[in-house]
Amino acid sequence: MSTFSGLNAATTALWAQRRALDVTGQNIANVNTDGYSRQRADLQAIGGSPVPAFYSTSPGIGAGVTADSVIRIRDAFLEGRGHTETANSAKLTVENDAYELVEQAFREPGDTGIQSLLSDMWSGWEDVANNPKDSAARGQVLQRLETLVGGLHFSHASLGAQWDQSRENLQVLVDDVNAAAASVAELNESIQLARQSGLPANDLADKRDVLAMKLAEQIGGTVRPGDDGVVDVVVGGMTLVAGRTATTFALAGTTDPDATAGDPVRIVTAAGGYTVQAGGTAAGQLSALNTILPSYRAALNSVAVDLATGLNAAHAAGYDLDGIAGTNLLVSSGGPLTAASISVGFTDPRKIAASSVVPVPGDPALDNGNADAIAQLRQSATGTDANYRRMIVELGVQSAVAQRNLDIQAVITTQVDAARESVAGVNLDEEMTNMLSFQHAYSAAGRLVTAIDETLDVLINRTGLVGR
Structure with a gap:
């Protein structure tokens, strides 16, 4: 030596x-x-x-x-856990936000909520029962019906606007996922070339990991390592990124919030149209589009139908000031009767069928029996009020469960992120x-x-x- x-x-x-x-x-x-x-x-x-x-x-x-x-x-196990828990947290966050917006659409409890509008309407019938001759009492019950119908319209439109916005957001998310997947494929190629040439690629790998975490949050992507520093990104068992190649996703399904049962909104592959079992934010938005919002729109339509059916049947049992049998109070402005199409059938106070007594010639129907019977519908255990309250209670329970699940998931995600940060x-x-x-x-x-x-x-x- x-x-x-x-x-x-x-x-x-x-x-x-x-x-x-x-x-x-x-x-x-x-x-x-x-x-x-x-x-x-x-x-x-x-x-x-x-x-x-x-x-x-x-x-x-x-x-x-x-x-x-x-x-x-880096710790590969903690990174995988981070992808999974981040996706779960994003999904629960979107679902919780959806329930909060549904609650805002119904405005309960509050003076502008449907329950308050129903109460005002029944009180109006009590006023008519107390003074069936008073045209002002008859006019105000029609005005309160108009206000109630307007409340139904507003809630239905709010749910529809929320559905439309969620679908637009999901379309933007899918486009963003495609762009991020293409960037991951490009980084894979650069990292592979660098490794094969003996050049450092740590900074490129950091950029790719940021994109991989973004894909995990957006669509539930998971990472599968390959050779020469290359990784694949998998979504619901379907490969989004394979080495240097990225698959393109697209959004399919109905654009009508009331037609999701037959043609649900879904994420598919642009080539072949295969359905993707998405996670993360996309899964939460799909749940809101296909389950949460349509179910409460249908429930609100059911409330409108129950209200119209009950009021029309009770009103038909009485007589107006001209001795004519009561006509339909609530009708559809076009098509099937829903919370969006319901409207008041007439505007003339004289047509309020407050009397339960058949009039005699020359003697107008001034009895208050039918108005009182209509006012008592609010007490029915199977009436509109009871059904509406059950729906609101169910909404409150589901919203509370969604919030609790999100709080639990937030603790788990925070712990996993802290563990990842302690290593990397x-x-x-x-x-x-x-x-x-x-x-x-x-x-x-x-x-x-x-x-x-x-x-x-x-x-x-x-x-x-x-x-x-």
Whole structure:
């Protein structure tokens, strides 16, 4: 072994410790960079030659250290957990928001809610029963019916607007997913080429991981590692990104919120139209579009039908001021009767059938029996009020359950994110300790160079035979 080999070992030490210091500086510089994974210089000893030679042998000491590889500190298991829990949290968040918007559409409890409007309408019939001759009492019950019908229209329209907005948001999300998938495929190609060329690709991998987490949140994508640093992204068992190739998704299904039973909104592959079992935000929006919003629109339509059926039947049993049997109070403005099409059948107060007594010639029907009977419909256990209250109670329970599930999931997601951050995140205290360690190692390597230099100086300049 050459005496000068010690200088080579010291040189490799200087280079390796300087590279480790550079990596530490990079970590400190990116302590607040979103998606950055801390890096470490992988120090490896350069061993002595294990192959014997005719005229030289190795003492087995080695030839120094190498730091050619810089690795990212990531935990694959925690990353997978992070994708799953982030997707679950996004789904529950969207569902919880959907229930909150449904509650806003019904405005309960409140003075403008349908329950309050129903109460005002029944009170109007009590006023008519108390004074059937008063045209003002008859007119105000029609006005309160108009107000109630307007409340039904507003709630139905609010649910419809929410459905339309959710579908538009889902379309935007699908387009964003396609763009992110294409970016992941491009990064896969760049990372693969870099790995094959022996170039660093840690920053590219960080960008790809950010996109992968975004896909997990948006559509429930999970990552499957491959060769040369390439990853595949899978959604519900269907491959979204395979190496350098990205699949394109599309949105299919009805644009009518009342037709989701026959043609539900769904995410499909652009080629072939295969349905994708999405997760994350997309799953929450699909649940709102196909289940939550249509069910409450149907329930509101049922309330409108029950109200019209009950009022019309009771009104037909009485007689108006002209002795004519009561006509329909509530009718459809076109098509089947729903909360959107319901309307008041007439505007003339004289047509209010308040009397339950058949009039005699020359004597108007001024009895209040039928008005009182209509007013008592509010007490029916199977009437509109009772059915509406049951629906609102069910909405409250479902909303509370959605909020509770979201709170539980938020704790789980926070814990998983904290665990991921503890592994991949930059800790300034740890980096400071590493920096001091590498600094002292660099100083020691420099002192080794000085020691070897002094040794060689003695060997060359201060030893030898004294001239005779």
